[in-house]
Amino acid sequence: MTALLLTSLLALTLKATAQLEGRGFPDCQNGPLKNNTVCDFTADPLTRATALIAAFTIEEKINNTGSTAPGVPRLGLPAYTWWQEALHGVAQSPGVNFSDSGDFRYATSFPQPILMGAAFDDDLIKDVATVISTEARAFNNDARSGLDYWTPNINPFKDSRWGRGQETPGEDPYHLSSYVKSLIAGLQGDGKYKKVVATCKHFVAYDLETWNGNFRYQFDPHVGSQELVEYYMPPFQACARDANVGAFMCSYNSLNGIPTCADPYLLQTILREHWNWTSEEQWVTSDCDSIQNVYLPHEYTSTREEAVAVSLKAGTDVNCGTYYQEFLPGALSLGLVTEKDIDMALIRQYSSLVRLGYFDGTAVEYRSLSWKDVSTPYAQQLALKAAVEGITLLKNDGILPLAITKDTKIAVIGDWANATEQMLGNYDGIPPYLHSPLWAAQQTGANVTYSGNPGGQGDPTTNNWLHIWTAVDEADVILFAGGIDNGVEAEGMDRVSIAWTGAQLDVIGQLASRGKPVIVAQMGTNGVDSTPLLNNQNISALLWGGYPGQDGGVALLDIIQGKSAPAGRLPTTQYPASYISKVPMTDMHLRPNSTTGFPGRTYMWYNEKPVFEFGYGLHYTNFSATISPTDTTSFSIADLTKDCTEHYMDRCPFADMKIAVTNTGNVTSDYVTLGFLAGEHGPAPCPNKRLVNYQRLHNITAGASQTTSLNLTLASLARVDDMGNTVLYPGSYALLIDTQPLAMFNFTLTGDEVVLDHWPQPPAPRTQDSDYYVGGYGSEYEMPL
């Protein structure tokens, strides 16, 4: 491989980029590939993809290792963009092309995952994902997108400051695991052909954008095996092992000294071997441009050729970026990689496309989907329902539900009052409409006044506040919609405060002093300390509204008016504003540390009083619950495990707990049955409690009961030892229903502990949980010459 080849490759790639406009499907009927086995619909995907790649020259192979792949014009293989996004609806991204007008000018825009997570309704998530994949296929059939979507972001949201926490369903690993299985089922479908390929990201321990000199591109979190397995890994295990997701994305950060995209322990030992994610239809992409980051700023290798070689050999198949295309020729000529290594990556990619029916023309059932399947009335209703189900009631002095008539005078105030794109959060598409709280209030027929100020986080200006007082002068009731948004929580930007701004608190406080009921809707993620609102008795109600999507305002007003009853639950802990002064973002520990004053992270470990706890949420009615009595309250570990034939023993059943829930109040309402497990068992310290199952019950009418099952498995009972092994321990256990328990079941496990899962140990030497990694990082770069 000489510089000449490099130049010609670059030229090819440049040319190919221009050809992406003409993308479409390969023609297996009449195209140059018609006699290649890839066009033999009866062969298996691996065989077909292998035959295809065998027809590539080495230059063509290398050309197609990036996320913007030129295809092989000579073979009639079209250019392909691997990078599509669909976090909460088909989204604007390199591979998605919305039309400026006419068909395909929009797609359904659901709430951000953080709000859909608050619904605690896996059926809802599958329904949403099914709509998204239907719309994605319709876009694909119009040559407006590929079939690979880089969603979901399933890193647990453990620190309120994280700018991308909004992209996740919350902080709890069981919740995320359960959610993501439903999501993947909806996205990938269950037909012969995959509907679209989902991509679980960012593998692993990625939850920092930029904090005190630390950047995601160079951050090297230190995590021990115990907390890695019990907290950071479960959503990814669910993706790979249990939901058979089509793709993974390795992350920007290192983990314990090794960039994740260059780490064979993560990508081979754990992901492919331990989780049996070995189908050739599955592939790993780098984040954009995390292969380059292996070289700089991680400085994990001393040359760019080594960076691509170590990443490819570790198992990163697709390079979002151009480093593979640029530096694989050099790596090949230096003997750092073989052509076979490149073949492996390409075969994985094209096997996946085969499985998507990319080569199979109209034999694919999804090829008939079209613009009429986008933003259907059903999809629009589902987007509204998802927002309604997630919105969470945090305080209510009885003002809600609020009867609104045409004689009601409502002032709608705050920088979210007339929200439009704000309601979508990030990774957004173009929705068919954006119904703000103001718009929705106006639709009620009430007399509505409005003022958009004060501005969001960081804007202290009172200059336009006079308009606020004018807007509320005539009102009977005040709705304040504010909080945070993408201006302070965003990709690349972690928050530096978790308090309300002084300006917003001041306005709310002044509004509350006017003798009129004040309802506050706190928007954005819910890690905004609302203690002052909770303590102010003149503030009648507080709702958390997240990023509610295209119909967000309607959802809020539906809840406020009681057209729907609130039943969302907070998917993250709300900490007091002072919390962040005790917790460096770079400290990955969960357990509290009495020596350093570190108070712990998440509801499982935090040892102080939260403002609102994980799972908190009020209703317009009251509920009681009972757990059907079981015959026994003591279980032998030997008995529980002796009949377990699952390869992964944690999947074996423990008990199917029947929970009867009764609506003891006057308002029909959903109810989220949260099952927590507490007790003393396994390695000290024990967590406060942990979520082991949840089920959302729908429309329980006043006085009525519904029964649900919480299926507990051995995983529900197990804990993780300091080697990362998942173990069933003897000890005391308690199943608690709801955050302030409505019912409880105490039981014990007896006998010897049994290891359910032996965690593969990392090769020494690695940096492991050595010291607290705290404070600013300012590497002195030495540029390799």
Next chain:
Amino acid sequence: MTALLLTSLLALTLKATAQLEGRGFPDCQNGPLKNNTVCDFTADPLTRATALIAAFTIEEKINNTGSTAPGVPRLGLPAYTWWQEALHGVAQSPGVNFSDSGDFRYATSFPQPILMGAAFDDDLIKDVATVISTEARAFNNDARSGLDYWTPNINPFKDSRWGRGQETPGEDPYHLSSYVKSLIAGLQGDGKYKKVVATCKHFVAYDLETWNGNFRYQFDPHVGSQELVEYYMPPFQACARDANVGAFMCSYNSLNGIPTCADPYLLQTILREHWNWTSEEQWVTSDCDSIQNVYLPHEYTSTREEAVAVSLKAGTDVNCGTYYQEFLPGALSLGLVTEKDIDMALIRQYSSLVRLGYFDGTAVEYRSLSWKDVSTPYAQQLALKAAVEGITLLKNDGILPLAITKDTKIAVIGDWANATEQMLGNYDGIPPYLHSPLWAAQQTGANVTYSGNPGGQGDPTTNNWLHIWTAVDEADVILFAGGIDNGVEAEGMDRVSIAWTGAQLDVIGQLASRGKPVIVAQMGTNGVDSTPLLNNQNISALLWGGYPGQDGGVALLDIIQGKSAPAGRLPTTQYPASYISKVPMTDMHLRPNSTTGFPGRTYMWYNEKPVFEFGYGLHYTNFSATISPTDTTSFSIADLTKDCTEHYMDRCPFADMKIAVTNTGNVTSDYVTLGFLAGEHGPAPCPNKRLVNYQRLHNITAGASQTTSLNLTLASLARVDDMGNTVLYPGSYALLIDTQPLAMFNFTLTGDEVVLDHWPQPPAPRTQDSDYYVGGYGSEYEMPL
């Protein structure tokens, strides 16, 4: 004062806001005020303003306490906006109205102060300020601006992370003091009428936007009297005591527990009494909206009425915002303020307007200035000159100056290559043109190729890098223009890294490996660790270009080609990237601390090796210097002080040092004569050295000499004790010419120490230099009900 009055005041204010469109001058010939003493041109400003305010009702008085003042329509007193900006040219701001087309559609846009500071040329600064005030008067005559400009930002730039450091001339308090005196002279003029009123901000100890949970709106820096007086105060002392600036702005932050806008010690004891800033033509404005911040988030008072009362009584005359207008009625009715307090504030404001000739019609000499005086050829040349004088050469292997002909093939690369608004920095106006480095390179007639990537700080994407390699393939020489910009350093946003991004380093490194000369222009402020560029021998030259204004590209190319020789000097220390991990932004100390490992701040105290030191700058030639011998090398303190008749003894002369500078090389060049003082005298520890004077010499031809005077005063020799007193101490002294001294004069002071300035002590109890204030701050707000 009842709610009824409050409401009517609000209504008045709202109405007045609408009337601002019709602003202009009061009519003393025929208007309602013609018989009021304010229209008696022979009376003094105080008498005239007092008479005017006496004609106001209490409602009219309160209405006019905000930055958007409705005037008094009844009296023919027009609405007036106090808030204009002109940091480096008449700027877009609430009181400035650029035309969409035709006349007054632009104004001259000079470089940001950080680059003008690097020129170390006070005559240049006065010339620039004179152009700005001329253009400001032209705008005012067309009813497009007021006469009060909220410039300069003169807080010392001690931390490279500070997002507003670009607005200042640098880190050294002597430099800032000298610069600001020239600036104010140019802005305010020396006629009977003030040309415009300048405003020194932000008083005091303001240099943090948002860092690790600390916001400027609630940050409470702790500073002891010694470092307060020797570092944070001098520019403000120069403004108030020495340059008689028309206005001050108190800051967002507290100082030692008290919000600056509410602190009578700062605003009365220090500013007005100790510095004798007592003319009624001078006033203090709050920052926007720092009166509100006194209440929230500082929580310094428990009611809003107390917040306005304590601020007004402390001496804050103008409220940028609306808190005075809203809450003075309540404060008045509660007896927290008197009408006389309000009168005092208004008399100060309107005295100032009298002094500006606001009431005096065409008697004012500046009333003839018009559009033809804006963006004159002279002003355009001066903007270019200011950029040329500031640009600083940091590395040169001989490639510069570069002969450029039409046969030269230059590739211009980087996200600053085609910079437009980027070159202006913040607080910018609309310039007549924006000449980028790319544009300027094209004007040379050379063969220019171009690629704008990689993106700025934080963008890791290599996706478009292929264009870079194409752009440089044919080039003979590569000019890379990158670094940082307002995307990462801005108002409200401190930087979290002082390293080059991995992406930019990677691209520069790859460019440097191609065997072609690479010239790097690092743009934005200069606190970006360029160690890798310094160490890479394939990088031929490094320039620092700051924010060079409307002709920035031309200035760069003029230096590169040798049309002008570089003579700028770094106005701040360039620290290694790891520096910030040792220095919390919240730590206001300057002196190093061996116990904590704190390495100290600024060239005066930093005890490690900087990447480039303060004052560093190369030339295209060499210089030697000699200090004219003085008769004596020992001075008696008693002799030095006995004839001093100045009220402020630090102003008395010590010596007029004659420095002869010889150009020993081959290229005509400016030379900045920097005079530093070192030695052992006064309280330990002693600083490494400190700047005591500077003079820029112009166009010293090859082989020629020029002589300049460095006028040293007793202030040059004095140090500050721990009570804040300025003292002349016996001991050893050394005057050093230049950073690597070209000449040195050693001398001693003998006898007893003499206090030159007794610093007024703050009333106890205050928080004083108690502990290091470190780490995140997350106040638990308690909202007053």
